[in-house]
Amino acid sequence: MSLFASVELAPRDPILGLNEQFNADTNPAKVNLGVGVYTDENGKLPLLACVAAAEKQLVDAHKARGYLPIDGIAAYDKAVQGLVFGADSDVVTQGRVATIQALGGTGGLKVGADFLKRLRPDAKVLISDPSWENHRALFTNAGFAVEQYPYYDAATRGVAFDAMIAKLAASPAGTIVVLHACCHNPTGVDLSSEQWDKVIATIKQHGLVPFVDMAYQGFGFGIAEDGAAVRQFLAAGLDFFVSTSFSKSFSLYGERVGALSVVCSSKDEASRVLSQLKIVIRTNYSNPPTHGAQIVATVLTTPALRAQWEGELAGMRERIKRMRGALVDQLTNAGVKGDLSYIVKQNGMFSYSGLSATQMQRLRSEFGVYGVDSGRICVAALNDGNLAYVAKAIAAVSA
Numbered sequence: 361m362s363l364f365a366s367v368e369l370a371p372r373d374p375i376l377g378l379n380e381q382f383n384a385d386t387n388p389a390k391v392n393l394g395v396g397v398y399t400d401e402n403g404k405l406p407l408l409a410c411v412a413a414a415e416k417q418l419v420d421a422h423k424a425r426g427y428l429p430i431d432g433i434a435a436y437d438k439a440v441q442g443l444v445f446g447a448d449s450d451v452v453t454q455g456r457v458a459t460i461q462a463l464g465g466t467g468g469l470k471v472g473a474d475f476l477k478r479l480r481p482d483a484k485v486l487i488s489d490p491s492w493e494n495h496r497a498l499f500t501n502a503g504f505a506v507e508q509y510p511y512y513d514a515a516t517r518g519v520a521f522d523a524m525i526a527k528l529a530a531s532p533a534g535t536i537v538v539l540h541a542c543c544h545n546p547t548g549v550d551l552s553s554e555q556w557d558k559v560i561a562t563i564k565q566h567g568l569v570p571f572v573d574m575a576y577q578g579f580g581f582g583i584a585e586d587g588a589a590v591r592q593f594l595a596a597g598l599d600f601f602v603s604t605s606f607s608k609s610f611s612l613y614g615e616r617v618g619a620l621s622v623v624c625s626s627k628d629e630a631s632r633v634l635s636q637l638k639i640v641i642r643t644n645y646s647n648p649p650t651h652g653a654q655i656v657a658t659v660l661t662t663p664a665l666r667a668q669w670e671g672e673l674a675g676m677r678e679r680i681k682r683m684r685g686a687l688v689d690q691l692t693n694a695g696v697k698g699d700l701s702y703i704v705k706q707n708g709m710f711s712y713s714g715l716s717a718t719q720m721q722r723l724r725s726e727f728g729v730y731g732v733d734s735g736r737i738c739v740a741a742l743n744d745g746n747l748a749y750v751a752k753a754i755a756a757v758s759a
């Protein structure tokens with residue numbers, strides 16, 4: 361009997377599996393709207409000019425590659441704190457935030473999950489219904505029981521807010537609540553500022569543990585605007601977790617650049633929390649890689665590059681918004697009836713189309729248009745060259 365005889369074949373990842381299917385598709389008109397990746401007007405993954413400039417500086421410097429500290433590059437961690445909380449915020453100036461460089465946003469979530477499992481082994485984790493597919497798997501694999509709180513209301517294409525609050529209010533103290541800071545994945549539907557206030561008050565009243573996932577800062581309305589919910593948590597005086605991803609905002613998907621920040625009640629607490637985060641890291645992958653974080657730290661701390669980045673980020677954000685408007689026009693031209701204004705109201709990379717799994721499968725098999733079976737399509741992968749084709753395909757399966 362071989363050692364692996366009983367190993368079962370795991371299902372393909374729902375989104376990365378789609379990519380494999382897309383790559384194998386021979387339809388010349390195929391369009392990949394599955395994975396959350398921004399492509400430019402030519403359908404190409406951009407290399408930002410600020411990234412190229414920072415990279416050139418780094419390559420020209422021919423630096424040796426020693427191990428980084430377990431928690432990553434100090435200047436990087438500091439720059440992350442500035443972006444997420446504001447460099448002048450009390451929590452940062454008082455040293456109350458423990459920040460570590462992580463392997464993408466996913467790595468930040470996982471380091472936080474592993475730390476929380478030691479701190480609160482019996483806590484439940486609540487994720488939004490629906491949520492990014494990997495939230496459930498990641499927290500389940502960290503050993504938690506994962507449940508959902510109501511979030512998206514298909515009837516109104518908005519937030520099922522009363523039901524969401526009711527679920528939070530009925531959860532035992534210590535329950536970990538994963539929240540999307542902005543550009544909710546997959547729905548594109550975010551909480552309003554007033555709704556955040558109510559969510560935060562409920563979390564505070566019931567002693568819940570907030571874990572804010574910020575994977576799209578700058579893709580909704582702007583860097584500060586998209587960080588507003590984090591500032592509201594700060595104003596409430598809560599201890600909380602924030603994971604950061606630069607995959608999208610720097611178009612550095614493959615470099616795995618992200619972070620985890622834990623806001624604590626005192627500087628002393630933050631240093632103890634940091635020491636525990638370092639144990640999680642040390643026993644998983646020892647210390648993080650240099651290249652991507654050096655690029656991000658260089659861009660964020662060099663005023664000219666930082667300004668260039670903000671401009672390029674705004675360019676991506678505005679192009680997505682333009683594509684949302686153009687998609688509505690093209691769908692209307694293709695004969696799709698009804699109120700399509702939800703497409704322009706949704707934020708970030710995705711649109712939750714409301715198409716059924718069967719319709720999404722038809723889009724793939726008949727048209728080579730790849731979206732997720734939940735009906736999620738990546739509007740950041742639309743461009744003037746594929747838009748009319750995609751709209752006609754959607755109209756055909758909607759008829």
Ligand code: PMP
Binds near residue numbers: 573
């Ligand atoms: N959280 C959410 C909500 C995401 O959409 C993503 C990326 N798809 C991540 C986390 C992970 O980001 P990264 O690719 O940097 O690990």
